[in-house]
Amino acid sequence: MMSFRSALVVATLLMPTLVVAGSPVKKLVFSDPAGDDFGPGSYTYPTHAVYAPGSFDLRNVEITDKGATIQFKVKLGARIKDPWNSKDWDGNGFSLQFVQIYIDTDHKAGSGFTKPLPGLGGAKFAADEAWDKLVLISPQGKTRLGQEVKYKARAMRKSVVIPRKTRARGKTLTAIVKKSDLGPIGANWGIQVVVQSNEGYPAKKDILTRRVNQVRGEHRFGGGHDTACDPHVIDILAGKAKGEKTEIAAQKRTLAYTCNKKLATLPMIYASKR
Ligand SMILES: [Ca+2]
Numbered sequence: 356m357m358s359f360r361s362a363l364v365v366a367t368l369l370m371p372t373l374v375v376a377g378s379p380v381k382k383l384v385f386s387d388p389a390g391d392d393f394g395p396g397s398y399t400y401p402t403h404a405v406y407a408p409g410s411f412d413l414r415n416v417e418i419t420d421k422g423a424t425i426q427f428k429v430k431l432g433a434r435i436k437d438p439w440n441s442k443d444w445d446g447n448g449f450s451l452q453f454v455q456i457y458i459d460t461d462h463k464a465g466s467g468f469t470k471p472l473p474g475l476g477g478a479k480f481a482a483d484e485a486w487d488k489l490v491l492i493s494p495q496g497k498t499r500l501g502q503e504v505k506y507k508a509r510a511m512r513k514s515v516v517i518p519r520k521t522r523a524r525g526k527t528l529t530a531i532v533k534k535s536d537l538g539p540i541g542a543n544w545g546i547q548v549v550v551q552s553n554e555g556y557p558a559k560k561d562i563l564t565r566r567v568n569q570v571r572g573e574h575r576f577g578g579g580h581d582t583a584c585d586p587h588v589i590d591i592l593a594g595k596a597k598g599e600k601t602e603i604a605a606q607k608r609t610l611a612y613t614c615n616k617k618l619a620t621l622p623m624i625y626a627s628k629r
């Protein structure tokens with residue numbers, strides 16, 4: 356029989372494991388393959404020269420605990436430029452991209468939102484993968500971004516996190532979020548990262564996103580549908596989000612849609628299940 360003393364030793368040895376399993380983590384990393392910046396498989400970039408190949412091709416996402424802040428780094432397939440001089444509109448040093456990071460913090464059905472932010476066309480999250488927090492990495496200044504969310508997504512506004520700082524360097528966008536706005540990084544968090552394009556003159560109910568039409572235009576994506584029944588997302592995380600080629604097929608499957616019948620699904624990728 357185990358003595359009280361040795362039982363205590365066993366309990367002490369077990370404890371750190373239990374604590375680690377439920378503890379916050381320092382860092383989460385997700386990757387995405389190259390060349391799948393085409394939504395469900397058919398989308399094409401707008402024709403204007405500013406939309407350089409790879410500009411919306413998601414490659415890598417790093418979420419890092421920095422103490423009082425959480426840092427989000429999103430790497431794309433092309434150098435990030437500022438062709439529309441964002442300084443003129445109180446922007447963040449880039450023009451074209453708009454990245455939305457959806458986080459399921461509790462993995463509970465009925466907790467969170469299954470609809471994405473307005474402007475992603477026909478797309479949903481599964482009921483048990485509803486999002487609780489959304490970090491917006493936009494070239495728009497905080498005031499404009501805050502107003503858009505307040506007026507067009509009133510019910511979601513308390514779950515939307517606007518970073519303290521957003522900047523671009525090389526192929527990478529970096530956003531710094533207050534930890535008090537988000538909480539520590541959970542080992543069981545589910546993540547989805549949607550790459551869209553910043554549209555300063557969006558359709559009435561859309562939040563700063565560029566539409567996808569059937570035929571592409573100078574500033575419209577093509578290969579979708581002229582009503583917003585198609586998912587207005589250019590690249591997303593899919594499969595296990597390790598950057599493997601098979602994730603391209605997984606993305607096509609999950610974004611498959613039929614207008615007025617079946618919405619595209621934005622999957623959550625759970626860090627603990629990869
Ligand atoms: Ca990609």
Ligand SMILES: [Ca+2]
Nearest residue numbers: 387391591592
């Ligand atoms: Ca992808």
